Amino acid sequence: MDSKNQVPDWLLNSGEIGMCPCACIGKRKKGSFLEKTINGIAKLLKEVIFFEDIAFQKGFLQKLDPRIKVISLVVLILTSxxxxNVLILTILYLISCILAKISHVSLRLYFKRIWLITPLFTGVAVLPSIFNFVRPGTTLISLIDFGHQVHLGPLIFPSVLTITSQGVSGAILLIVRVGVTVSLAFLFTTTTRWANLLKALRILLLPKIFITTLEMCYRYIFILLNITTDMFVARKSRTFSKTSSKEGRHFVSNAIGSLFGKSYALSEEIYGAMLSRGYKGEPVIMNRFRFTLLDFQWLLGVIICVLVAFGGEIILG
Known part of the structure; x- marks a missing residue:
């Protein structure tokens, strides 16, 4: 029997989506903008739900009083x-990794969320500082010898363009510092429920209008995402052929206008519903915070850690 007749026609068709993970069989097609938008929204909602689940875990940081967590976060960020000293900052980050582990936060997620993004954006910002025309110092690498000073508008470049050791060390320090501070903020906010975090900020005398704006924005984002998803799913369910780029741009522009109109009408309805339920300008959260022995021990540990960090920097110079 001919082996070719045993293979389905759809599998032999090179225009179909490849069935092999390495795409060696068939031809993969790019998804439409509708699918990409829907998948992006679904991924965002999935991540938010996942982080909410972390906040409900019974880890170490989850047991702390949100007020103490906010105070300790501010203290640790100011310390960072x-x-x-890069070594001390690295030790602080390793301590934060231990806290993430005992708070049921995946170390892979903790590392990937920060260090796959922070070095890129921070590195772009501090890239000019490694050259001698921004920060003169000991030459590490010589790049270009112009033979004379180069004037480019208000900028004056030296005759030899070099990378200085002072510039590189300063750039590394800034990248590590930003990474540590962002990691701490990510860790503390991930292990704290959003409502408790806002209440803690309000108790610590943050302006009421600031807290209310944050709360409304957080809740309203999901409503807008739900409306956007409905619009794109409805469009996709009525599309039977490949959509051209022109039609896609036309739909997106119409969708943006429609979304603004719906969001404005919805905001009026939400505000009316809040007033009918007794809203007087400040949201009320029923959770009560309690200062426990664990909070006292944590606060004492943070103070000791800060003192050791500054003492270590004095010793190491």
């Missing part, structure tokens, strides 16, 4: 910004 004032420390000028």
């Amino acid at each position: 910004t004032l420390i000028h």
Whole structure:
């Protein structure tokens, strides 16, 4: 029997989606903008739900009083910004990794969320500082010898363009510092429920209008995402052929206008519903915070850690 007759025609068709993960069989097609938008929204909602689940875990940081967590976060971030030693900052980050582990936060997620993004954006910002025309110092690598000073508008470049050791060390320090501070903020906010975090900020005398705006924005984002998903799913369910780029742009522009109109009408309805339920300008959260022995021990540990960090920087110079 001919082996070719045993293979379905759809599998032999090179225009179909490849069935092999390496795409060696068939031809993969790019998804439409509708599918990409729907998948992007679904991924965002999935991540939000996942982080909410982390906040409900019974880990170490989850057991702390949100007020103490906010205070300790501010103290640790200020400490990280004032420390000028990369080794001490690295030790602080390792301590935060231990806290993430005992708080049921995946170390892979903790690392990937910060260090796959922070070095890129921070590195672009500090890239000019590694050259001698921004930060003169000891030459590390010589790049271009112009033979004379080069004037480019208000900028004056030296005769030899080099990378200085002072510039590189300063750039590394800034990248590590930003990574540590963002990691701490990510860790503390991930292990704290959003409502408790806002209440803690309000108790610590943050302006009421600031808290209300944050709360409304957080809740309203999901409503807008739900409306957007409905619009794109409805469009996709009525599309039977490949959509051209022109039609796609036309639909997106119409969808943006429609979304603004729906969001404005919805905001009026939400505000009316809040007033009918007794809203007087400040949201009420029923959770009560309690200061426990664990909170006292944590606060004492943070103070000791800060003192050790500054003492270590004085010793190491």
